[in-house]
Amino acid sequence: MKGDASQVKGPEEGGRSGFKSTFGKKILKVLRIREMGVLLALLILFIFFSFASEYFFGLTNLLNVLRQVSLLGIMAMGMTMVITCAEIDLSVGAVYGLASTIAGMMMTKGGLSIWASLVLTLLVTAGIGFMNGVLATFVRIPALIVTLGVMNMARGLALILSKAQVIGVNYRTVTDPFIDKFLYLGQGKVFDTVPMLALFLIIIAILSYLIFNHTIFGFHMRAVGGNPVAARAAGLSSYKVKIITFTILGLLCGLSGILNLSFLANVQGTVGRGLELDVIAATIIGGTSLMGGSGTVIGTVIGVLIMGVLRNGIMLMGINPFWQEVLVGMVIIGAVAIDVWSSRK
């Protein structure tokens, strides 16, 4: 055990200690939080790029980073829940692409109202998540395999529906008069500065934090992932918990896909290729263990930001973009190495 003040003293003694040691304890408590390692890594990247590129440290660019990682980040929130339950979902990138395609096709070729298109799309992606959950629990196919299969199916369906064409989404192709409002979701800026996408990320992150840390359901996720046998013996139904998390992730993929459609203003069946790996990487960099049971929303937010800052900074420095991938790879391994090393100590 580490010899810090808060662990040595009993709870009844705590009140008697003076201001100085209370303050010291608070500092120690902050330093001991789980996410400290990744936060430090983010800070180092931040400082490094601030010096390396004159364009990096500015409100416009930083908001831009936030916008770039927003869709990834929204899905990483759901991924954190799924991985905390000791499951995995490889289908997120493909479902995101499918959502974008379905919504776009329904409002253009389908002639449906935008509202109907969006609601139907979310129903479909939530349904896919639900199905992933059922297959991975009641049918007992490992989630890795279920979602690998679903990934391929969703990819194929997206290409079939879009006939592999790029179809514009604008006032010419969509009859619904709300098209401007829809495009504002992905492209607009609040007060002309904060991108709507960044706002979406912030809202989803706060909601996820509340679910994760303040609800019975969040508690159950961590219990089921931490020790499934004990969870069952304690009267929890792990299948139910897992199916709901898969469904939430499916819903978030739908939301991200819709926002992507609004941002690009066109339908592309190929969108989201390889995105699943970025989502998983951001989650893992944030300290969520693939073994389940330990994950934090704040950690994932930091993980997402690390991915964004890294990509953005490298681009601003004018380094060959292919190096991005190499560096991201190194950061994934490095972050997990730090996590494993620090938790062993």
Next chain:
Amino acid sequence: MEDFLDFTHITKKFPGVVALDDVSFTIRKGEIHAVVGENGAGKSTLMNILGGEYPPDGGKALLEGKELHIPNPYTAHKLGISIVYQELKLCPNLTVVENIFLGREREEGSRRANWRRLADAAAEILESLGANISPREMVKRLSISEQQQVEIAKAISMNSKLLILDEPTSALTLKEVNQLFKNLLFLKEKKQVTIIFISHRLEEVFEISDRTTVLRDGKYLGTFDTNSISKGEVVALIAGKQLAIELQQSHSRKEEGRKPVLEVKNLSRDRFIRDVSLTLYEKEILGIYGLQGAGRTELLETIFGIYKPDSGVVNIDGRRANIRNPKSAIRSGLALIPEDRRRVGLFLNFSVRENICVSILDKVSRMGFVLFGKINEVAQKFVRSIGVKVKDIGQTIGSLSGGNQQKVIISRWLATQPRIFLMDEPTRGIDVGAKVEIFSLLRKMREEGVSIIFVSSELQEIISESDRVIVMRNGRVVSDLKGENINKETVLHYAMQG
């Protein structure tokens, strides 16, 4: 006969227990030497030291006069020591011949394995054991007794000088036991193999062994020529009558004749529980004793709905309880302290307070949102009333001692306000002080109207803490003892040979 293996002052300590305490005895070359004792007597520890699982803390073992250093199982094989564990250690997805020659596929100087020759050699050995097994068969398709024969064949193929069998008969039928004994005699007479036979079935010990060593609580009690001692004398030794340390019964047993709370009728599951019927009365501590593999844990886990029974019913308050899973068991007022605390009880990723509150979240929340103030309140209340020693209820459970972890789990279940408490080895791996506290807690719970089923491998605990004792053996209830009949000799008699 000459001395083959000498144990001198072997000592092994684990946190909280002395598994072997200054044990010295000799095994002669070419004999079948039985080692007997209660659960926890130190038999398996002795075997694991020979197998290279861990070194002794003190003392040494001499094999044919040379001091043994066995840092790992590989070295044990090299020295000619083979162990057949109770849980057989074969690779189920490999064939018989691959298992027998695993790691020794190539002959000296050759670059490839000659599988045909190896299969012939395996077939020959298996035949000598009277085993009708094809060397090309997958091990996972074999029965337990056939797998055991493969283990013995493996030992023969290594020209082992010493074969150690740990409870080899626990999963065998009578016919298979006879075949095993025939093979052991064959090894002893034709191959000059020395055999250590660890068992708690005395009939078998008396049938097969030349000499018998008795251990109790890690201490050596003596080695006897098996045909010069009676079963009764061995039971008395194992039970500790000789030393007259009968602890005084710590409380008066409650009379039965009250309202039955839990009735189990003809419960069966697979080969673990066979036609078990029992009744638990209101405000009663019912002790269940049995040796390893008697089906105690399986019985509790089946009552609690972790496993589905093949047949039988469970009644609570005279009405049939429909228990499909732990969730419905909890709703019926049951609680289970599991035997395997780490695997079935603890959430190591959780703090003390989270571990306490995990089963009562709906009582400490509003509209799905957890109220942390209430969690702290509940956790603080139990930590104080049960005496869990923690510095902070937010600290991780893994940093507590075994006894305190157990108290946290007891707190979790007390928080659900159960009427029937199933406790499986609640004192395993915890220190004496914590044991005493847990027992006084048990009695307090009983006074408050909780009925308790208490399973333990420690005979003394069962005898001094129970109002009534049920003895299990091979998945069956063999005896229901009360009053005067609850004493070490009677209980052991039923557990071992009833």
